[in-house]
Amino acid sequence: MATLALLWGSGFLWIKLALDHGMSPAHLTLTRCALGTAVLPLLACGARQRLPRSRALWLHVTVAALFCNAIPFALFALGEQTVDSGIAGVMNATTPLWSLLLGAVLGTDRSLHPLRLTGLFLGFAGVLLIFAPWQHDGLAGWGTAALLAAAASYAIAFTYMARHLTPRGAPLAVSAAQLLMATAWTTLALPTAAPTHPDTTALLAVTVLGVFSTGLTFYLNYRVIAEEGPTSAATVGYLLPVVSVTLGALVLNETLGLRTLAGMAVVLAGVAATRTRPRTEGAVPVRRSPSLTSGSGSGSPQGNA
Numbered sequence: 001m002a003t004l005a006l007l008w009g010s011g012f013l014w015i016k017l018a019l020d021h022g023m024s025p026a027h028l029t030l031t032r033c034a035l036g037t038a039v040l041p042l043l044a045c046g047a048r049q050r051l052p053r054s055r056a057l058w059l060h061v062t063v064a065a066l067f068c069n070a071i072p073f074a075l076f077a078l079g080e081q082t083v084d085s086g087i088a089g090v091m092n093a094t095t096p097l098w099s100l101l102l103g104a105v106l107g108t109d110r111s112l113h114p115l116r117l118t119g120l121f122l123g124f125a126g127v128l129l130i131f132a133p134w135q136h137d138g139l140a141g142w143g144t145a146a147l148l149a150a151a152a153s154y155a156i157a158f159t160y161m162a163r164h165l166t167p168r169g170a171p172l173a174v175s176a177a178q179l180l181m182a183t184a185w186t187t188l189a190l191p192t193a194a195p196t197h198p199d200t201t202a203l204l205a206v207t208v209l210g211v212f213s214t215g216l217t218f219y220l221n222y223r224v225i226a227e228e229g230p231t232s233a234a235t236v237g238y239l240l241p242v243v244s245v246t247l248g249a250l251v252l253n254e255t256l257g258l259r260t261l262a263g264m265a266v267v268l269a270g271v272a273a274t275r276t277r278p279r280t281e282g283a284v285p286v287r288r289s290p291s292l293t294s295g296s297g298s299g300s301p302q303g304n305a
Contacts, residue, residue: 009243011213021202025077026193035210040176049173068157069182075150082143091147098155119273123238129263158230166226
């Protein structure tokens, strides 16, 4: 989960760099999906996992790719054109709350005891402390609405993936298939895209974004959803601001004020609370999931999906 937060949390920096150095939102979204798609099949091949062959499974992958990749990637790229990173961080951090709402309505997530619920709201309060959105302009703009819609789309995708994809095993193969379909979805938007003129910085930024903050991140996200449920997995969103402000201090020499440090502490306390399990819950039984295909190997690292 810490690795996922580190890779995902740095993604906002790469998006901003690519946009500021000549890449359009549509080309950015397509390129990151394509690069992620190029990485995961290689990892799946090394783990002897084949792409799915079932038509029903490909249908589920196509729906998940729309809500987990194509829609939120495009909305984040559009939103960050007019909204600063502080507002983007707060809007992204609403994903666990959207996931909590969907889980309660649909009954798709594990029951959350009071300590976990407290942790969810405590984590969001910490994000508010870090970014202090009341100090920023543009809260009522269309960019904020786009980012909020992206967070809701992530929550819908996490819930859908928990029900239809994570029990299938072979997470590398399923992740590769989903990013492949996400690439297909984003290709449809190219005819409407403005001309793009990326420089070297933009190309480097989108490469890191695609390989690490999309490809590897997406596989790790599958693992967390399978093992802990969509709401618990979505709490990674609370850690992203902690990563981003820490990187800003280490790399860009940005100042960490007392309010920011306090917010980081509150976020960490909230995430710790969401990951606490009462003794009455006991151990989670391990179930070996069937392979995706007849030739997909038995070495799937996701044994307790």
